[in-house]
Amino acid sequence: MTKHLRTALLCTAFGLASGWGAGAGGAQAATIKVGVIAPFSGPFAMVGKTFKEAIAVYQAEHGTTVGADTVEFVFKDLDQANPAQSKALAQELIVKEKVGYLAGFFFTPDALAVAPLIDEANIPAVIFNAATSAITEKSPRYVRTSFTLWQNTVPLAEHMAKQGIKKVVTAVSDYGPGIDGETAFKATFEKAGGSVVDTIRMPLKSNDFAPFMQRIKDSGAEAIYAFLPAGPTTLAFAKAFADNGLKDKGIRFFGPGDITQEPDLPALGDAALGITTTFNYSQSHDSAKNKAFLAKHKELFGSSDTVTFTSVGAYDGAHVIYTMIQKTGGKSDGAKAVDAVKGMSWESPRGPLTINPDSRHVTQTIYLRVVEKVDGKLQNVEKAAFADQPDYGYKVGK
Amino acid sequence: MMSATPSAATSDRTDAARMTASSPPLAAPLKTPRDLGWIGVPVVAVAGLAAFWLFPSDLGLLTRILAAALYVLSLDLVLGYCGIATLGQAAMFGTGAYVAGIAAVNWVADPLALLAIGGVAGGLIALATGALILHARGLTLLMLTVAVTQIVQEVANKARDWTGGSDGLSGIDPNPVFGAFRFDMVGRTSYLFALAVLVVALLVARRIVRSPFGLACRGVKEDPLRVSALGGSPKAYLVAMYAVAGVFAGVAGALTAVTSGIVGLDSASFSWSAEALVMLVLGGTGRLYGAVIGTVAFMAVHHILAATDPFHWMLFIGLFLMGVVLFLPGGILSGFERLAGLLRRKGDKA
Numbered sequence: 001m002t003k004h005l006r007t008a009l010l011c012t013a014f015g016l017a018s019g020w021g022a023g024a025g026g027a028q029a030a031t032i033k034v035g036v037i038a039p040f041s042g043p044f045a046m047v048g049k050t051f052k053e054a055i056a057v058y059q060a061e062h063g064t065t066v067g068a069d070t071v072e073f074v075f076k077d078l079d080q081a082n083p084a085q086s087k088a089l090a091q092e093l094i095v096k097e098k099v100g101y102l103a104g105f106f107f108t109p110d111a112l113a114v115a116p117l118i119d120e121a122n123i124p125a126v127i128f129n130a131a132t133s134a135i136t137e138k139s140p141r142y143v144r145t146s147f148t149l150w151q152n153t154v155p156l157a158e159h160m161a162k163q164g165i166k167k168v169v170t171a172v173s174d175y176g177p178g179i180d181g182e183t184a185f186k187a188t189f190e191k192a193g194g195s196v197v198d199t200i201r202m203p204l205k206s207n208d209f210a211p212f213m214q215r216i217k218d219s220g221a222e223a224i225y226a227f228l229p230a231g232p233t234t235l236a237f238a239k240a241f242a243d244n245g246l247k248d249k250g251i252r253f254f255g256p257g258d259i260t261q262e263p264d265l266p267a268l269g270d271a272a273l274g275i276t277t278t279f280n281y282s283q284s285h286d287s288a289k290n291k292a293f294l295a296k297h298k299e300l301f302g303s304s305d306t307v308t309f310t311s312v313g314a315y316d317g318a319h320v321i322y323t324m325i326q327k328t329g330g331k332s333d334g335a336k337a338v339d340a341v342k343g344m345s346w347e348s349p350r351g352p353l354t355i356n357p358d359s360r361h362v363t364q365t366i367y368l369r370v371v372e373k374v375d376g377k378l379q380n381v382e383k384a385a386f387a388d389q390p391d392y393g394y395k396v397g398k
Numbered sequence: 399m400m401s402a403t404p405s406a407a408t409s410d411r412t413d414a415a416r417m418t419a420s421s422p423p424l425a426a427p428l429k430t431p432r433d434l435g436w437i438g439v440p441v442v443a444v445a446g447l448a449a450f451w452l453f454p455s456d457l458g459l460l461t462r463i464l465a466a467a468l469y470v471l472s473l474d475l476v477l478g479y480c481g482i483a484t485l486g487q488a489a490m491f492g493t494g495a496y497v498a499g500i501a502a503v504n505w506v507a508d509p510l511a512l513l514a515i516g517g518v519a520g521g522l523i524a525l526a527t528g529a530l531i532l533h534a535r536g537l538t539l540l541m542l543t544v545a546v547t548q549i550v551q552e553v554a555n556k557a558r559d560w561t562g563g564s565d566g567l568s569g570i571d572p573n574p575v576f577g578a579f580r581f582d583m584v585g586r587t588s589y590l591f592a593l594a595v596l597v598v599a600l601l602v603a604r605r606i607v608r609s610p611f612g613l614a615c616r617g618v619k620e621d622p623l624r625v626s627a628l629g630g631s632p633k634a635y636l637v638a639m640y641a642v643a644g645v646f647a648g649v650a651g652a653l654t655a656v657t658s659g660i661v662g663l664d665s666a667s668f669s670w671s672a673e674a675l676v677m678l679v680l681g682g683t684g685r686l687y688g689a690v691i692g693t694v695a696f697m698a699v700h701h702i703l704a705a706t707d708p709f710h711w712m713l714f715i716g717l718f719l720m721g722v723v724l725f726l727p728g729g730i731l732s733g734f735e736r737l738a739g740l741l742r743r744k745g746d747k748a
Contacts, residue, residue, distance in 0.1 A: 040708045048708075077708035083566045084462060084658040084665070091458030095584050109566030109662040116571070116659055120583040132565050175555065176564040204555075 031070045032330060034321055035093030037086060037114075038104035038128070042079030046263070047106045047310050051128055054307075054314035057296050058322075066322055069330040074099060083113035090114040094121050100332040101126065101321050106310075108132040108176060115139040122334040126320050128313040132176055133393030136360050141334045143320055143341060144361045145353075146313040147280045149177055149227070150393030152256040153184040155366045155386040156278040160223060160254060161192035168194060168254075169221040171212060171237075173228045174201040181227040181256060184393060189225075197221050207233065209240035216246060223252040227259065234259045238271040252276065257380065260371055261308045265378040272371045272378060280364050281312045281350040282380040290349040316348045316362070320355070351385075359394040438687045439600050446593040450586075457585035459701055464592035465653045466677070467693040468599050471686065472646030473674045478684030479607050480639050481619035483536065485671045486543025487647055489527065489550040492666025494520035494648025499567045499661040500560055507573040509581075513595065513652045520648015521641050523550070528640035532633055544668060551666040566662040570655055581657070588657040595653055596690075599646060603686055606642060615639045680722055682729025691730050 036055070040048035055073055064071055074097055076089045086109070093099045094117060102118060102125040105111035111130040115138045118125045127135065127144040136142045160168065170185055172178030178201065186196050198219045200212055216224055224241075228234045238259075241247055257279020260272055283294070283304070293315065297304040320341055327340035342357040351365040366389045369380035449460055473487045494516035501515050531542040554561045561567050574580040579587045606612050615635050617625045622632040655661050664670060673696075681692020699718055703711035726733040 041704075041710070041712050045709075075708050077704050077711070079712075080664065080669075081564070081566075081662055082664045083568075083660040083662040084654050087658045087660065088458035088462050091583070091585055092456060095458070096455035108564070109562075109568070109660065112566055112568040113658065113660045113662075115568065117583060134565070138568065176558075179558070179563070 030068075030330060031072050032066075032101070032325055032332075033093075033097055033099040034071060034073045034101040034103055035076060035090070035097060035099035036073055036104040037076045037078050037089050037093075037102065037110065038106055039079050040075060040077040044079065044106060046306070047129070048075070048077070048104075050306060050308060050310040051104060051314040053297065053301055054311040055318050056300060057293065058315050058318040060300060061296060062322060066325045067330060069325060071322065071325065073103075078110060081107035081109050083109040086110035087113040087117065090117050094123060099123070101324070101337075103317055103321060104128050104314075105130045108135060111135050111142070112138060115142075118142075118334065123332070124321075124324060124334045124337045126317045128317045129310055132180065133361075133391055133396065136391075137395060140360075141338055142360055143338060143355060145316040145320055146362075147309070147364070148361065148391045148393050149180040149256060150184040150396070151361075151364075151389055151391050152278050152280070152366060153181050153225075154188045154392045155389055156225070156254060156256070156368070157185050157188035157194075158192055159278070159368055159384070159386075160225075161189060161194045165223050165252070166194050167197050167219075167221045168223050168225055169198045169200060169216050169219050170196055170225045171200040171202060171216065172226065173204050173233065175204050175229075177229075178227050180393065181225070185225045188392075202228070204229070204233075207236045209237050210244060213240050213244035213246055216251065217244070217249070221251065223254055226253065226255045230258050230261055230264055234264065235268055235271075238268055238275065242271045247274070257282070257309070257369065260369075260380055262380070263306055263308055265371070265380075268371075268378070273373065275371045276368065277371075277380065278366050278368050278386075279309065279380070280366055281309045282367060282369055282382060283307055284374070284379045285350060285367070285382060287349070287351065289347055293349040312348060312350050316346075316350075316353060319346065319348070320344075352387075354388075356390055356394075359391050361391040361394065363388055363390045365389065435604065435687075439597060439604070442600060442687070442690060443593070443597045446597070450589060450593075454584070457589040459697070461585055461588045461592045461657050462654075463694055463697045464589070464596050465650050465657065466674075466697060467690045468592075468596050468653060469647055469650035470674050470677045470681070470689040470693045471596075471599060471603060472643040472650060473678050474683060474686060474689040475603060475607070475643040475646065476640055477675075477678065478686075478688070479612060479619065480615045480636050482532070482636060482640065483540050484543040485540055485668065485675065486527075486545075486547045487643075487674050488666050488668070488671040489543075489547040490520040490524050490644040490647035491651040491654075491670065492547075492550050492554065492661075493523045494651030495655045495661045495665045496554055496561055496567065496651075497648075498652035499570050499655040502570040502572055502655065503567065507571070509572045509575050509591065509656050512572060512656050513649050516652020516655070517645045517649040520651060521645035524644020524647070525637065525641040528637045528644070532636045532640060544671075547666060547668055547671055551663055554663055554666055561661075564663055566660050567655075568660045570659045570661070572656050581659075585657075592653055592657060595649065599649065600686065600690070603646065607686065611635070611638070676719065678729075680719070680729055682731035685729075685731050688729050688731045695730060 038048040038051050078086055090102055105127045106129045108130045111127050114125055118141045119139050124141050129146045131146055131148050133148045133150055136144055170182045172182045182199055202212055228237050253275045255277050257277040260275055260277050262283045294304040297307055323341055324337035328337050341355055345354040354363045356363050366386045367382045368384040369382050372381045469491050476482045476484055497519035498512045498516035502512055527546045534542055555563050575591055581587050618632040618635050625632050677692040677696045678689055680696050682688030700715055703714050
């Protein structure tokens with residue numbers, strides 16, 4: 001017993017001493033830690049992997065130092081949406097690891113959970129994904145480099161109205177992002193003169209879509225706006241859409257780009273052909289910056305097939321954090337760091353980005369894409385671009 | 399640290415053995431050793447305080463462990479003392495967390511009042527669902543408990559205006575405890591608050607399982623037919639204990655809501671129910687302290703593995719669980735007991 005106690009005490013003493021050591025390093029040549037909370041195991045492990053790889057690509061391109069300071073990323077695994085654990089991990093990162101920045105966050109509740117912490121510790125949190133508009137309203141220290149459903153849906157709804165489409169059915173999964181998409185679509189499309197003839201909310205875990213297909217057929221709609229979580233559910237939905245003859249009947253399939261993200265396209269197969277989506281990033285985006293990003297990714301990890309929207313979210317997030325460190329001279333002051341990047345613009349693999357000073361969310365180009373076969377490989381081929389789209393959902397309310 | 403309990407019990411038993419040798423007429427009553435289980439409560443309190451000093455920068459994790467221990471304790475009341483096989487404990491935990499969270503956002507800010515609200519909510523839902531489903535046994539009951547959890551989770555998902563749906567219920571900002579101790583960032587208040595709640599809960603749970611009511615529940619677990627032959631109603635006992643456990647789970651949920659400031663759909667999920675079962679079996683069922691030890695062991699190992707290798711830790715935790723199940727089938731506490739048994743036999747020989 002006493003032996004254990006002694007070991008424990010020694011450990012604590014050592015821990016404290018090394019903590020002081022790091023603190024005493026002061027302004028020159030300190031190591032600035034960035035805590036990344038994301039799923040690195042379990043069903044969403046792919047997301048964490050894309051975050052980690054994108055950060056590695058960024059560091060390979062820009063080095064691991066900013067000025068005299070070394071930037072070190074610390075990864076914490078949060079395998080599923082679990083806000084209480086997210087908060088405990090953030091607490092540990094701040095108190096024990098002494099991180100100066102928090103980043104990552106795939107699920108909305110996990111991002112929301114750290115709001116009181118980042119305010120009290122005065123630490124910025126850069127969100128790589130979590131896409132509910134309301135997050136950045138909860139603390140002035142959130143900056144987001146991903147997208148929101150409003151941001152993707154509004155240009156899509158406007159485009160559809162311009163195409164002369166009058167009657168649309170919305171079919172969304174019954175959870176936060178789905179409802180967000182439905183609300184955004186309905187508001188925009190009806191304002192543009194179209195009518196939403198039916199709003200279908202499908203159970204999140206359902207894989208049998210035949211009854212919904214019948215409802216869509218009966219409604220006499222010309223097109224559907226669909227949003228489901230990426231993966232098997234979208235696959236089943238797209239298959240049911242083709243199998244029930246809706247595709248042959250000429251009903252057109254629209255949705256936000258999450259549903260046809262690159263890693264899922266091979267599984268979706270030919271059922272996905274012709275799906276029209278709007279999104280902030282496509283692997284096939286034609287720009288020098290994107291080509292360089294993909295090439296570096298391939299060089300480091302052997303393949304760039306897994307590169308997707310979460311990759312650019314993390315890549316641009318790393319850029320924002322580097323800029324914050326550079327502009328604050330390595331001093332840890334969250335409020336100042338966020339102020340320093342308000343309004344900043346840069347060129348990303350996905351196109352030009354600007355951080356909106358009010359919403360602290362990226363204003364970006366949203367692309368209209370159609371799933372087509374290019375050289376035998378399914379791709380989201382960009383057809384049009386809508387420049388400078390802000391987060392339309394900011395302060396819209398629930 | 400926990401080994402203090404069994405070893406104390408052992409010395410007690412060897413004393414008893416010696417006394418038996420000298421005074422044979424007293425043999426019968428002394429065969430059941432004097433109960434020293436109460437030592438566990440101060441041991442938990444002291445160990446908890448020691449952890450507070452030893453790991454001052456891990457209080458976030460430690461607070462979660464304490465709240466989870468309370469939750470697993472509630473499962474032990476149901477499974478360990480009534481033999482109710484359930485995968486639905488998260489329904490009560492989630493209800494307690496959500497009701498306390500909603501109360502905190504809209505009306506109440508006192509942390510103790512929030513715990514009470516969560517406990518009442520958890521107890522009520524357990525009473526209502528328990529009365530409906532506890533006529534079933536075994537696998538049927540298991541399925542029904544899973545169904546109850548799914549319903550609670552779906553209600554929480556649908557009632558978006560109240561619960562925030564899949565975005566989680568945020569904005570829970572309780573007042574300082576007793577108006578003096580603010581919930582700080584490092585988590586000192588949260589931790590000590592949770593520790594106090596757990597210790598009180600252990601005392602209450604101990605009192606309950608040793609009361610005539612608790613003994614009757616154990617009777618139902620062992621032989622329900624006999625209990626009804628004696629004039630008792632097995633179902634009434636089960637429902638009552640189910641509701642009592644619901645109160646504990648509700649308080650645990652409210653404790654999580656108060657200390658973390660947010661409630662998510664995961665708090666009423668199937669996997670959270672299953673995890674409680676894993677932690678309880680790991681520690682040992684029907685012992686109360688097994689719940690605490692199992693939770694501490696599981697979550698500490700989970701945390702250490704996930705911190706050292708955030709990418710492959712799940713494999714190692716699987717191996718760890720298999721190891722425990724293979725070598726200590728009755729849980730960690732049973733290992734201590736077996737050790738104590740060995741020592742005793744040696745003592746008897748000497």
